[in-house]
Every structure is written in structure tokens, then in C-alpha cells.
Amino acid sequence: MQNIGSGSLPLFSFVLRRILQMIPTVVFILVVTFVLVRLLPGDPASAMLGDRAIDADVERINASLGLDKPIPVQFLYFVKNVFTGDLGTSIALKLPVTTIIMQRLPVTLMLTLMAALLALILAVPLAFLAALKREQTADAVIRGTFQVGLSMPVFYVGILMLTVFGATLKWFPVGGYGDTFADRLYHLFLPALTLAFSFSAVLMRNLRSSIIGVINAEYVDFARAKGLRPRIIMTRHVLRNALISTVTLFGLQIGTLFGGAVITETVFAVPGAGRLMIDSIYGRDYPVLQGLTIALAVLVSLTFLATDIFQAWLDPRVAR
Amino acid sequence: MSAGIGTGLGLTVRGLTTLFDTPRGMALAVADVDLDVGPGEMVGLVGESGSGKSVTLRSIMGLIQTPGHVTGKVEWGGRDLVAMPAEELRRIRGSEIAMIFQEPMTALNPVLPVGLQLEENLVAHTRLNARERRARALELMNIVGIPAAERRLNEYPHQFSGGMRQRAMIAIALACSPKLLLADEPTTALDVTIQDQILKLLLDLRDRLAMSVVLVTHDLGVIAGTCDRMAVMYAGRIVEMGTVIDVFRQPRHPYTRGLLGSVPRAGAVRTMLSSIEGTPPGLTDLPAGCAFHPRCSFATDICRQERPPLQSLGADRKVACFHHDRVAAAEAIL
Numbered sequence: 303m304q305n306i307g308s309g310s311l312p313l314f315s316f317v318l319r320r321i322l323q324m325i326p327t328v329v330f331i332l333v334v335t336f337v338l339v340r341l342l343p344g345d346p347a348s349a350m351l352g353d354r355a356i357d358a359d360v361e362r363i364n365a366s367l368g369l370d371k372p373i374p375v376q377f378l379y380f381v382k383n384v385f386t387g388d389l390g391t392s393i394a395l396k397l398p399v400t401t402i403i404m405q406r407l408p409v410t411l412m413l414t415l416m417a418a419l420l421a422l423i424l425a426v427p428l429a430f431l432a433a434l435k436r437e438q439t440a441d442a443v444i445r446g447t448f449q450v451g452l453s454m455p456v457f458y459v460g461i462l463m464l465t466v467f468g469a470t471l472k473w474f475p476v477g478g479y480g481d482t483f484a485d486r487l488y489h490l491f492l493p494a495l496t497l498a499f500s501f502s503a504v505l506m507r508n509l510r511s512s513i514i515g516v517i518n519a520e521y522v523d524f525a526r527a528k529g530l531r532p533r534i535i536m537t538r539h540v541l542r543n544a545l546i547s548t549v550t551l552f553g554l555q556i557g558t559l560f561g562g563a564v565i566t567e568t569v570f571a572v573p574g575a576g577r578l579m580i581d582s583i584y585g586r587d588y589p590v591l592q593g594l595t596i597a598l599a600v601l602v603s604l605t606f607l608a609t610d611i612f613q614a615w616l617d618p619r620v621a622r
Numbered sequence: 623m624s625a626g627i628g629t630g631l632g633l634t635v636r637g638l639t640t641l642f643d644t645p646r647g648m649a650l651a652v653a654d655v656d657l658d659v660g661p662g663e664m665v666g667l668v669g670e671s672g673s674g675k676s677v678t679l680r681s682i683m684g685l686i687q688t689p690g691h692v693t694g695k696v697e698w699g700g701r702d703l704v705a706m707p708a709e710e711l712r713r714i715r716g717s718e719i720a721m722i723f724q725e726p727m728t729a730l731n732p733v734l735p736v737g738l739q740l741e742e743n744l745v746a747h748t749r750l751n752a753r754e755r756r757a758r759a760l761e762l763m764n765i766v767g768i769p770a771a772e773r774r775l776n777e778y779p780h781q782f783s784g785g786m787r788q789r790a791m792i793a794i795a796l797a798c799s800p801k802l803l804l805a806d807e808p809t810t811a812l813d814v815t816i817q818d819q820i821l822k823l824l825l826d827l828r829d830r831l832a833m834s835v836v837l838v839t840h841d842l843g844v845i846a847g848t849c850d851r852m853a854v855m856y857a858g859r860i861v862e863m864g865t866v867i868d869v870f871r872q873p874r875h876p877y878t879r880g881l882l883g884s885v886p887r888a889g890a891v892r893t894m895l896s897s898i899e900g901t902p903p904g905l906t907d908l909p910a911g912c913a914f915h916p917r918c919s920f921a922t923d924i925c926r927q928e929r930p931p932l933q934s935l936g937a938d939r940k941v942a943c944f945h946h947d948r949v950a951a952a953e954a955i956l
Contacts, residue, residue, distance in 0.1 A: 327760030425646040520723055523685055528743045528794070538732055538742070546733070617733045618778045 316614050326602060331599040336380050339592045340373075384596060386480035390589035394582070399593040402578065407597060409479060410563050413490050417497035417559060418552075424502040425591035429509035430536070436514060445510075448503035455560045460496040467492055477571035492548035493570040497562050501555060506552050512544040519543070546617045553609025557602045631699075632834060633659040633682070633802055638694035638704075640674075640681045640858075642905075649905040651677040653858040655694070656932075657836075659802065664828055664835040666849035666866065668842060670902050674858035677837045678805045682836075683721050684711050698802070717747040720800035724807035726787035730779040736790050737775030743797040762793040766823060766888070776869075785816035792823065802834045803827075809844060821848050842881060846870060851938070854878045857903055857913035860932060864939040874935065874946040876918045912943070920945045 348356065364370050368379055383389065389399035428448075432441040451459070458580040468476040480486040516522065517540055525539045564576035571577075575594060582590040614621040640652040652674045659665050667675045681692045684703055696703040698719065703711060713890055715721075723729035731739060738761065747749065750758060756775075757828045763771030766789040770873065779787055788808060795803065808818040828835050836848060845852050845866060852869055854862040862875040873879040880898035900917040903909055909916055917923040924944055932942040943949060 333857040520725065520728040522708055523680075524721075524723055524791075525731070527683055527715055527721040528797075529712045529714070529748065530742060530746045531712070534742065534746070538734070543731070543733060619732060619780055 310620070312621045313614055317611055320607060320610055324607060327603050328600065331596060331603070332381055332384060333377075335592055335595045335599070336377055338595070339588055342588065351387070367476065389596070392582075392587055392590045394585045394590075396585045398603050400591050402590060403593055403597050406573065406575045406578045407601075409572060410560070410567070410576055411601075412486065413494055413497070413563055413567070413572065413574060414556070414559050416487070416490055416494035417501060417563075418556070420494055420498035421502035421505055424498065425505035425509060428502075428542075429506045429513060430541075432506070432510045433513035433517065444506070448506050451499045452503040452507075456496060456565050457569055458500050459577060460493070460566055463496050466570065479573050490572065493566045493572055496566050496569075497559060500562070501559060504555060505548060505552065509548045510520060512547050513540060514539050516544045520620035542616060546613060549609055549613045549616065553606050556605040556609075559603065560598055632661050632663070633657070633836075634697040635682065636695040638678065638696060639691070640677050640682055640685070640686055640693075641691050643689040643825070644692070644906060647729070647906040650780050650858050650908065651690075651905055652681055652682060653928070655855075655858075656945070657789070657853060659834045659836055661801070661834055662828065662832050663851065664825070664837060664849045666845035666852040667836060667838045667855060668840065668845055668852060669855035670724070670840060672685040672902050672905070673855040674905075675840075676806050677858075678950070679721065679806050679836065679838055683719065685721075685802060710907055713747065716743055716795075716800075716949065718800055719802045720795035720798070722788075722795045722806065722808050725811045726782075726791040727779065727811075729791060730787065730794075731777055735776050735778055735796075737784070740775070740790075740797055743794055747798045758797065759793075762796060763790075766790070766793040768793065774849070779833075784812055785819065788812060788816075788820055789823070792820075796827065796831070799831060801832060802836070805835060805837045807839055808837070813930045817844075824848065854881070857908055859913070859914070859942065860904060861914070861942045862940065863932075868872050868939055872950050874909040874939075874941040874950050875914075875943045876945070877914050878921045879952070881947055890916050891953070920948055 323469070347360040347367075347369070351359055351363070361370070367553065368376060387400050389403070392399055392402055395402060428444050432444045435441045454462075464476055467473045474492045475489050478489055480489045522539050524533065525535045530539075560576075563574065563580055566572070567574045567576035567582055575598070578590065579594050581587070582594065610620075624732075635655060635657040638652055638655040638657075639650075642649040642651055655674075655678055657667075657678075667678065669675045677686070677690075680686055682696050682703065684692075684706075686692050692704055692705060698714065701710075701714075704712065706714075722820070729828050737756075737759055740759045744750050744755045744758060750883070759775055763774065763813075767788050768774055768786055774786075774790075775784070779790070782790060788811075792808075803824075808824070809820050812820060821844060824835060824837070827833065837844070839845060849866050851864065852866050853860045854869070854875065857875050862869060862873065862878045866873045869878060870882065873882055877898070884897050898917055903913055903916070908928075910925050912918070912925045912930050913923070915921040918925065922945070928944075930944045932940050934940050934944070
């Protein structure tokens with residue numbers, strides 16, 4: 303049996319091409335972070351030494367950080383260090399930036415992942431219901447509720463959740479991060495739900511209109527004319543096609559989700575990368591800030607890569 | 623012949639009426655349609671766009687959804703498809719009655735391989751295992767004349783040419799050896815040469831599989847070349863019916879006469895092609911009396927007031943016109 307149809311070969315070469323396309327993206331991210339940090343007012347030496355720094359000390363520190371070298375040379379050092387996993391040392395915590403990020407980033411990743419999952423669990427069935435009951439009561443209620451969710455800022459939803467489910471009902475902890483995996487799931491549930499609230503509203507609206515478009519497509523009529531079971535028609539023919547545009551949106555929104563995590567982690571006192579970012583901004587901890595920016599930017603472009611691959615898998619015409 | 627009536631064989635449609643509740647009012651898309659299709663018979667349904675011929679097919683198949691509403695009887699094997707519960711109808715659709723659409727590019731799911739779209743039909747109606755389904759799929763691809771079937775089953779619709787796509791759709795529709803095929807303008811989207819191949823294929827399949835076919839088209843040439851009997855639809859109603867030979871030799875409805883007059887013919891004396899003046903009426907706002915009277919050169923007062931009934935003229939001939947004698951006697955247009 304020849305099972306490898308010509309269907310899977312284009313997908314493979316598409317993935318390869320798409321990975322190669324990430325190289326210029328990463329270079330661009332490095333250039334921007336490098337330039338941005340150097341555009342910030344103040345310099346690391348003064349930040350380390352404080353107001354009473356004397357010129358000799360500043361020069362000594364600049365020399366030890368390589369800041370006395372010409373800019374292009376500094377950039378090459380910077381690139382070399384990034385690729386060897388050396389993102390410098392935190393000014394405030396006196397620890398390697400890589401170590402700090404490796405501690406904090408998994409927390410944010412787990413939070414974002416939970417939020418994305420919750421958002422999908424909320425959005426997909428409700429989008430279906432709203433689309434099938436279009437212009438009826440169920441549709442109006444679903445869309446109305448999500449409209450409220452969409453128009454409330456993340457920090458406000460977070461505080462609301464904290465007050466109701468944390469402080470009053472005491473169903474969930476009001477903050478922190480557990481030790482075991484199950485404990486962490488429990489601790490992160492409310493923050494994840496907060497993040498998922500507005501995210502699912504965006505997904506639901508998009509998926510609803512996309513399902514309405516697909517459900518009247520002729521291939522759905524043909525599927526019905528073939529006498530397929532309703533469940534197969536809905537999943538294989540309607541949902542799969544409707545998801546194509548939603549997957550793109552999902553990928554684009556992941557960046558926003560990381561941004562939301564910064565706020566949510568602050569509200570719920572979750573020790574993640576978002577909190578770290580806020581702290582390092584206030585503390586002028588440039589190396590941490592720079593390292594975090596690079597890590598998050600790479601993460602976001604990896605998400606784009608994943609959504610593109612998923613989309614190509616959903617829709618073979620993309621990989622052509 | 624109307625062999626289907628009462629015998630449980632073939633398709634018997636009685637009083638089929640399809641209404642759509644639109645913002646501009648009730649649209650009468652199909653009105654009181656009677657149609658018989660005997661075993662192995664090929665019946666043509668012809669009319670302009672919006673005449674209700676496609677909606678008739680979809681109503682027979684039970685594909686009309688809200689805001690559409692279907693009444694009347696569609697008898698198949700002694701059962702009424704209109705009154706049937708959804709699950710029972712599902713088992714008939716795709717297995718006993720199949721349907722093909724005008725545009726295979728939109729009727730095939732763009733993101734699924736053709737083989738899967740064929741095999742899911744077998745999954746829905748048979749107990750064949752994966753290997754048997756694959757074998758059946760290959761067999762069907764051969765029947766409809768798609769070369770390199772093994773490879774093509776793994777390909778997607780966009781990788782097929784227009785003619786091959788239509789063949790693929792026919793293969794999918796035929797998967798469970800249906801006894802009746804409803805073909806909705808199967809050749810309209812194709813090049814003329816490919817059109818001819820597809821029609822030959824349909825005729826060949828009809829003979830080999832002893833299948834009845836209802837062929838919807840706006841192309842009289844297609845009807846002439848393939849069908850045994852034909853029905854002409856105008857504004858949702860059947861206005862003339864008969865064997866293809868009879869209707870072509872002597873049309874008795876002015877609309878049929880007009881349709882025939884607008885087709886160029888090889889070998890005939892070259893004259894100006896005639897066209898039917900005006901446009902078909904909107905379905906929410908049909909004219910009183912005969913729906914065709916505003917465009918009809920035979921129309922008199924009665925046509926503006928009363929709707930002509932579809933009356934029998936002999937064994938297998940029906941027409942809905944007060945002036946069918948005058949139409950028949952008019953100078954031959956051919």
C-alpha cells in the first residue's frame with residue numbers, strides 16, 4: 303500500500319521552508335532588542351553604582367561589560383552570548399539571567415497554556431451553539447455575555463474573580479503558585495480563567511461567523527446528500543473548515559495573551575515571567591529585561607510557526 | 623412512463639411545494655409539482671435560473687433547511703421522504719438516492735482528500751472494512767474513468783482538473799450503488815468537450831447500474847441528447863411535460879416554444895434566433911393568473927385572471943396553457 307500520498311510531501315517542504323523563514327525573524331528580534339536597550343535613558347554602570355559613581359568606576363564597569371567597544375563589535379558579542387545561552391547577569395538579583403528566566407518562564411507558559419485551553423473549551427461549543435441558533439435567544443445571550451467579557455479590562459476581571467471565587471466563596475487561592483503539578487493547576491486556575499475570558503470572546507465571535515459561513519457551503523450540502531451522520535458533518539466538514547481562520551487568529555492573539563499574563567500575574571501574585579518583567583522594569587534591570595524580551599519574542603514566533611503548521615495541516619491548499 | 627405510481631418502484635412526487643420565508647415575504651420556489659421517474663428512466667427538468675428546478679431536487683432529497691419549508695409527497699419505495707424521521711431519511715440519502723451538484727469545486731470539501739470523501743460515504747451506509755472500502759474506491763474511480771486512481775485518491779480537489787473533479791464527485795455519489803441519481807446541472811460548469819464526456823458517462827452508468835436519473839439543466843441540447851422524458855419549469859411550476867421527442871417536435875406551451883426557439887441548430891435554415899422577452903418574475907411577487915403571461919405573445923384576458931391548470935393531453939403529455947392549441951398550430955419554429 304502506498305500510503306504516503308502527494309498530500310504529505312508539500313506539508314513537509316512547507317514546514318522546512320517555514321522554519322528557514324524564522325532565521326531573519328530571530329535576527330530582527332536580536333537587533334531590535336539590542337538597539338532598544340541601548341536607547342533607554344541611563345546606563346547600566348550608573349544603575350549598578352548609584353548616584354555617587356565616579357568616572358573611573360563607570361569606565362571600569364563599562365570595560366568589564368564590553369561597553370567601551372564599538373557598537374557593531376558589541377552586537378557580535380551580544381549575538382554570540384545569546385546563542386551560547388549567556389544573557390548576562392541580573393543587576394538586582396546577581397544571578398545569571400538565563401537561570402532566572404528558566405525559573406519564571408515555565409510558570410507563565412503553564413498559565414498561558416491553561417488560559418488558551420480554557421478559552422477553546424469555552425469558545426468552540428458556544429460558537430457552535432450561537433451559530434446553529436443564529437439570531438435566536440441562545441445566540442443573543444452568548445454574544446451578549448461575551449461582549450461584556452470583551453469590554454472589561456483584564457485587571458478588572460481578575461480583581462472580580464479574586465473577590466468572588468477567592469475571597470468570598472474561597473473556592474480558589476487568592477494568589478501564589480503551588481509546589482506539585484496538581485497544586486499549580488489549582489493555583490493557576492483563576493488567573494488562567496481571567497486571561498481566557500476575553501480571549502475566548504475573541505475566538506468565539508470569529509468562530510461563530512466562520513461556522514455560519516461554512517454551514518451554508520455547498521460541500522456541507524453534499525455531505526448531507528451523502529447521508530453522513532450529523533456528528534461527522536459537524537466535525538469533519540463544518541468545524542474543520544471553520545477553524546482555519548480561527549487558528550490564524552489564535553496564533554496572532556497568543557502575543558496578546560503573554561501581555562495579559564503580565565497583568566494577571568501581578569493581580570494574582572503569580573511568580574511568573576510577567577511579574578519578573580514588571581519588577582525588572584522598575585529596578586532598571588536591563589540584562590533581565592533584554593533576556594526576557596528575547597525569550598518572549600522567540601516564544602511568540604515559535605507559536606506563529608506552530609499555528610502556521612497546524613493551519614497547513616488543516617488546509618492542504620496553504621502548503622501548496 | 624409513469625411506472626412508479628403505486629408499484630413501489632421508482633420515484634413518485636405529488637404536490638411538492640417549497641416555500642421560503644424571506645424578509646420580502648413568502649417566496650414560492652416550488653409549487654405543486656408532480657413528477658414520476660420510472661426505474662432506469664432519465665428525466666430532464668429544464669427552465670431558466672430561478673425557475674425552481676434545483677430547489678425541486680433539493681426538496682426531493684430533503685436538503686431544504688429553515689427558512690425553507692417543504693410540503694407534499696415524495697414517495698420512494700412505498701415510503702414518503704417528506705414525512706420521514708431524519709435518521710431514516712439519512713440512511714436513504716447517499717445509499718438509495720444520490721445527488722451530484724453543479725460545481726464540484728465548491729461541492730467537494732477543499733481540505734479533505736478525495737478518497738476520504740468517497741470512503742466516508744461507505745462508512746455511513748455499509749459495514750465494509752478499511753481494505754474493502756479502499757478496493758471499492760479504486761473500483762469506482764475506474765468506473766468513472768479517473769486514471770492513476772491509487773494516487774488520485776490521496777489528492778485534494780484542487781489538484782484535479784474540472785472534468786476530473788466532476789468525475790470524482792460522480793464516483794462519490796455512486797459509492798453505494800444508488801437506484802436514483804439527482805443531477806443538478808452536472809455539466810454547466812464544464813467545457814463543451816468535457817460536458818459531452820460527462821453526459822456520455824452518465825448515460826453509460828444509467829445503463830450499467832440500472833439507475834434512474836433526474837437531470838436538471840437549463841440546456842435543451844443536454845436534454846435532447848440524454849433524456850427519455852422532460853418537464854419544463856417556470857416560476858416554480860411544471861408548465862409542460864412529455865417525452866423528449868413529442869415536446870421537441872411540437873411544443874404546446876409558449877414558454878417551451880420560446881426556449882426551443884432560442885437554441886441554434888446545425889443543419890437548419892439559418893434564421894434569427896428568437897429570445898423570450900423580459901425576465902422571470904420574482905418569486906415573492908408572482909403575477910396573477912398565468913405567471914408567464916407578461917412575457918407571452920399568446921396571452922389573452924383569461925391568462926391575466928386565472929392560472930391555467932396542468933392538463934393531460936393523451937397518455938404522457940401535460941401542459942398548463944389555455945392556448946396550447948394555438949401554440950401547437952403556430953408556425954413551426956424549427
